[in-house]
Amino acid sequence: MTLRQALLALIEAGPTTGYDLAKQFDRSVSYIWHAQHSQIYTELRRLERDGLIASEVLPRGSKELATKRAYRLTEPGAAELVRWVAETETPDGVRDPAYVKSTYLEYGSAAVARAFFRAHRRYYESLRDRYEAHIDELQARATPLLRRRLERAPADSHDAIVAFKVHAYHGMVARARAEIAWANEGLDLVATLDRDAGRGSMLTPRYSD
Amino acid sequence: MTLRQALLALIEAGPTTGYDLAKQFDRSVSYIWHAQHSQIYTELRRLERDGLIASEVLPRGSKELATKRAYRLTEPGAAELVRWVAETETPDGVRDPAYVKSTYLEYGSAAVARAFFRAHRRYYESLRDRYEAHIDELQARATPLLRRRLERAPADSHDAIVAFKVHAYHGMVARARAEIAWANEGLDLVATLDRDAGRGSMLTPRYSD
DNA sequence: AGCTCCATGTAAGTCGTTACATGATTCA
């Protein structure tokens, strides 16, 4: 139940088509909440069914053989957005595939463990870069989405709108850095274990008792 | 596909019943990968269906009217564990409900934002404490699961087994600390915005264009 | 007699993934 509200928030920035929305999504929320286009379309129809958004069919192109569908927020949709923000959600349990695997690296060789931590580091380095780039865009108020958003909002709220988003992405950067540090410590650990154990080292799982 | 391998790894520590497994799970892996008992039972049957584990029905209690079912790892199961550890997984997209909401806090009052960050801090403080307690248990090699695990593994692998797990939980502690810091910065931000904007501040979403 | 723990599940539903499917428009 987060995709739902994220879409409401995107639509709040002004009417858009599903396709456009999906694109905006890809260059904003998706850094924090990943979703496929197919899911976005599905969710949009559900939102309309539930009366939180309404749509209008528009012609498309000069020949007008094609159409597109523009969505706008309804009053219940706006209310839902406010309700959701004020609601205290109990976070769902932690679930991190990489960390689970890291607790069982003894079933692999030192090379496997090294590859694991390197891949982890690489992944979070690229995430960090994307987050930092996005922060720059936000601070410059340069993204089309943010512009539309600010146009429709009172001027004295602009700072807050930008500041909350920047703060979120700062948090994501801090996270990415923590992951990079963790991966580096992991590499150090593998180096130590490898040295101490000689070449033999790691372990084979036993399949009977 | 992580619950699957986590269960294999638990079973590798020696034959156990589903119920026991679920309990072990709750005091170990579940700190990193949350799962319900009902899901664990379902997954165990799937694992057996796929030949990765095998089970044996045992009597239970003195009257022996009841039974229980003990699972053990099969050879394909052990192979799957090794395969999984060596496999490079592409991390699934980020998906964090709290961070998404934090980018839209302007739709709530300053009080709402404050409550949000306080709840966030509280949650991660308690996580941090649990992780730290678990590290102590691991380092003392005190948990029943770890003991069974070490009993079955060659002595020269014990350090690695413990070290990888401790490293994982250190990472989780670092994460929790980062979240706490982020929440505190969030509270500072709210204080600043609230002061600057006077009492009026925050925003109402618009529901038409 | 009653409570807590041991023990094992099913059923319905939601959320999300992967793969497929279709066709118009714009521009080089």
Add this chain to the structure above:
DNA sequence: TGAATCATGTAACGACTTACATGGAGCT
């Protein structure tokens, strides 16, 4: 004329959640 992009979906499946359901064992 062909490629990229605009535009919108469906279908099948897998993972997970929530709620329900049952009953013996062990202890006081």
